[in-house]
Amino acid sequence: MTIATAMTQTRSVKVLETSKDVYALTKKTYLDAHQAKEEGRPVAWVTGVSPIEILHAMDIVHLWPESYACLVAAKRLSATYCQAAENLGYSVDLCSYAKSNLGMLSSEEGLPEPPLGGLPEPDFLVATRSACDTHFKWFQNLNRHFGCPIFVLDAPYNVEGAEPENMAPERIGRYIALYKELIAFCEEQTKTKLDNEKLQHTMELSYQAGELWQEIMDLRKAVPAPFGAPDSCAILYPIVNLAGTKEAVEVYARVRDEVKAQVERGQGVLPEEKFRLMYCNIPMWYNLGLFNYVERFGAVFVAENYVNYWPSKILDPSKPLDSLARKYGTHRQNSRLERRIRQKLALARDYKVDGVIQLSNASCRPNLVGQLAIKNALWEELKVPSLILESDMGDERKFSEVQIRGRIDAFMEGLKPRWR
Amino acid sequence: MVTAGIDIGHRTVKVVLLNRGSVVAQQVASLTQASSAAEEVLEAALRAAGLGREDLDAVVSTGVGRGDFPLAHRHLTEITCDAKGATWLCPAARTVLDIGAEEYRAIRCDAAGRVSDFAMNDKCAAGAGVFLEVMAKALEVDLAEMGPLSLRWRKEVVVNSTCAVFAESEVISLVHSGMDRVDILHGIHDSLASRLGSLLLRIGVEPAVVLVGGVAHNAGVVDALRRRLGVAILVPGGPDFAGALGAALLGQEG
Numbered sequence: 001m002t003i004a005t006a007m008t009q010t011r012s013v014k015v016l017e018t019s020k021d022v023y024a025l026t027k028k029t030y031l032d033a034h035q036a037k038e039e040g041r042p043v044a045w046v047t048g049v050s051p052i053e054i055l056h057a058m059d060i061v062h063l064w065p066e067s068y069a070c071l072v073a074a075k076r077l078s079a080t081y082c083q084a085a086e087n088l089g090y091s092v093d094l095c096s097y098a099k100s101n102l103g104m105l106s107s108e109e110g111l112p113e114p115p116l117g118g119l120p121e122p123d124f125l126v127a128t129r130s131a132c133d134t135h136f137k138w139f140q141n142l143n144r145h146f147g148c149p150i151f152v153l154d155a156p157y158n159v160e161g162a163e164p165e166n167m168a169p170e171r172i173g174r175y176i177a178l179y180k181e182l183i184a185f186c187e188e189q190t191k192t193k194l195d196n197e198k199l200q201h202t203m204e205l206s207y208q209a210g211e212l213w214q215e216i217m218d219l220r221k222a223v224p225a226p227f228g229a230p231d232s233c234a235i236l237y238p239i240v241n242l243a244g245t246k247e248a249v250e251v252y253a254r255v256r257d258e259v260k261a262q263v264e265r266g267q268g269v270l271p272e273e274k275f276r277l278m279y280c281n282i283p284m285w286y287n288l289g290l291f292n293y294v295e296r297f298g299a300v301f302v303a304e305n306y307v308n309y310w311p312s313k314i315l316d317p318s319k320p321l322d323s324l325a326r327k328y329g330t331h332r333q334n335s336r337l338e339r340r341i342r343q344k345l346a347l348a349r350d351y352k353v354d355g356v357i358q359l360s361n362a363s364c365r366p367n368l369v370g371q372l373a374i375k376n377a378l379w380e381e382l383k384v385p386s387l388i389l390e391s392d393m394g395d396e397r398k399f400s401e402v403q404i405r406g407r408i409d410a411f412m413e414g415l416k417p418r419w420r
Numbered sequence: 421m422v423t424a425g426i427d428i429g430h431r432t433v434k435v436v437l438l439n440r441g442s443v444v445a446q447q448v449a450s451l452t453q454a455s456s457a458a459e460e461v462l463e464a465a466l467r468a469a470g471l472g473r474e475d476l477d478a479v480v481s482t483g484v485g486r487g488d489f490p491l492a493h494r495h496l497t498e499i500t501c502d503a504k505g506a507t508w509l510c511p512a513a514r515t516v517l518d519i520g521a522e523e524y525r526a527i528r529c530d531a532a533g534r535v536s537d538f539a540m541n542d543k544c545a546a547g548a549g550v551f552l553e554v555m556a557k558a559l560e561v562d563l564a565e566m567g568p569l570s571l572r573w574r575k576e577v578v579v580n581s582t583c584a585v586f587a588e589s590e591v592i593s594l595v596h597s598g599m600d601r602v603d604i605l606h607g608i609h610d611s612l613a614s615r616l617g618s619l620l621l622r623i624g625v626e627p628a629v630v631l632v633g634g635v636a637h638n639a640g641v642v643d644a645l646r647r648r649l650g651v652a653i654l655v656p657g658g659p660d661f662a663g664a665l666g667a668a669l670l671g672q673e674g
Binding site for chain 2: 407409
């Protein structure tokens with residue numbers, strides 16, 4: 001039996017045809033991983049914000065349980081697995097990505113079949129603490145569950161709030177040392193040496209994917225916006241999981257072409273775009289249709305802080321480890337609040353945002369902390385108001401449609417155009 | 421121009437009729453079945469004002485049941501309507517607190533009653549009217565008596581629980597330990613004011629602070645809020661009609 005909260009429209013409506021290509025690629029990644037497992041090739045599970053280019057360069061099939069948790073939530077199965085994890089004794093307050101993954105491993109009877117056949121069992125695990133501290137504790141439990149080797153990349157915190165361009169040399173040095181340890185670990189697991197030329201080629205592909213991603217995001221600055229949050233969520237997977245592959249570059253070139261053509265035609269999501277909104281924090285994957293709900297007010301989500309962090313300019317293929325340190329060591333979730341505020345102010349300004357909707361999502365503490373400070377800064381610096389909603393990214397048991405819609409209604413009733 | 425504002429809340433339906441900017445009738449009834457009850461209250465208000473349905477130029481609904489009222493020409497949220505109604509009742513209002521049966525809302529607005537920010541309770545109703553109902557029952561006190569009684573307190577009693585269910589057992593153990601009922605009531609109001617105060621501070625308190633909604637009738641809550649925030653708390657006449665009044669006023673604006 002699955003647990004489902006009553007909701008009217010949960011599926012989102014997208015505008016980009018190429019978002020289907022991205023989903024096909026996403027699906028293929030999971031199916032290929034099953035194939036690899038069957039053929040006896042090693043499969044790794046990794047946490048978010050891991051230097052995946054290294055794994056791609058070593059042909060290691062790797063999957064992110066948290067990305068998969070998004071898919072599971074979108075298929076409306078996450079709450080059921082979260083409940084199963086709680087039945088095992090995990091706290092109600094634990095991250096719902098972790099609970100979704102751990103609950104799926106439960107031997108409890110009657111649990112539903114996971115989408116796309118689930119995740120093939122890992123041969124080894126790679127965890128960092130760049131995104132959050134739950135990651136490595138969660139992976140330690142996976143390590144106990146599967147009894148397979150684990151590498152924990154104890155990434156330093158970007159306490160200075162440095163940008164990728166001005167990261168301190170000693171901090172870069174620390175990352176490089178950790179990456180060398182990770183490479184040694186992977187070499188031991190796969191009994192294969194990392195080919196430096198291949199790593200440089202992977203970095204070149206990662207650079208190209210990053211550039212395309214930035215171009216696609218920049219095209220959204222157009223008024224009217226060519227696509228909204230339903231599409232940005234749908235096209236996200238490759239930049240996060242497949243940076244460093246030619247498939248990511250190819251699919252994003254197609255997405256870019258479609259978006260560019262739309263902007264050239266002046267075609268927006270809505271015929272009349274009255275309000276441009278920004279979304280902060282992780283989407284509620286079980287109800288992406290909520291992003292379309294605001295369209296009745298003439299509003300479109302034109303920016304999301306969640307999808308706006310994959311720097312490419314600093315990726316120098318001739319210096320792969322230095323580049324990876326700059327890319328992953330300055331991820332927004334690994335950065336102090338002042339920098340996170342700066343990033344949101346820049347987005348609001350660049351994308352001409354009239355209002356911001358933030359999710360108070362206790363599942364993800366790194367994203368949760370500082371929301372009020374962000375709200376205040378947006379108002380004080382730019383006179384852009386924010387609404388803070390309370391729910392969860394993956395656990396729909398914490399979602400109340402009446403409450404959420406009521407708050408959005410009230411926010412939209414009071415919203416004024418800011419830039420026009 | 422005759423407009424009707426109808427506020428369909430969790431517990432009650434309130435109707436305000438405006439004729440050329442003056443209130444000509446206001447009616448309240450307990451909610452039984454959403455649509456029919458609301459319609460009856462509207463009919464009663466029209467009768468009281470000597471008007472018929474055909475005289476109505478606009479009907480605006482608000483409250484949790486706002487979308488289910490077929491007679492409404494438009495519906496608006498309680499946030500928008502509360503701010504409008506409260507500033508009409510108290511023109512100095514810049515911060516409005518509405519405590520309903522199950523929801524409470526803190527609103528910042530300008531002189532015209534336009535909302536600039538708001539915050540609401542999310543997962544818990546401890547701080548709303550039902551919390552006080554549960555406490556009144558636990559202490560065997562009439563709801564209307566809670567406020568006046570609590571003002572006669574002598575000894576500080578702290579009620580810690582932030583959950584209505586746990587607070588009930590906490591209050592029962594306070595009774596068993598021999599605490600005076602009046603002091604416990606005072607502690608309950610302080611606990612409520614502590615929750616509401618935090619919500620208000622989240623959006624910033626700018627005087628004048630106006631309290632509306634049914635709980636505004638409770639003088640103990642008003643006093644506790646005044647002490648918690650250190651500012652005067654204004655309570656207009658007919659505080660439970662603020663939302664319906666705001667809806668009727670917004671109906672005039674078209």
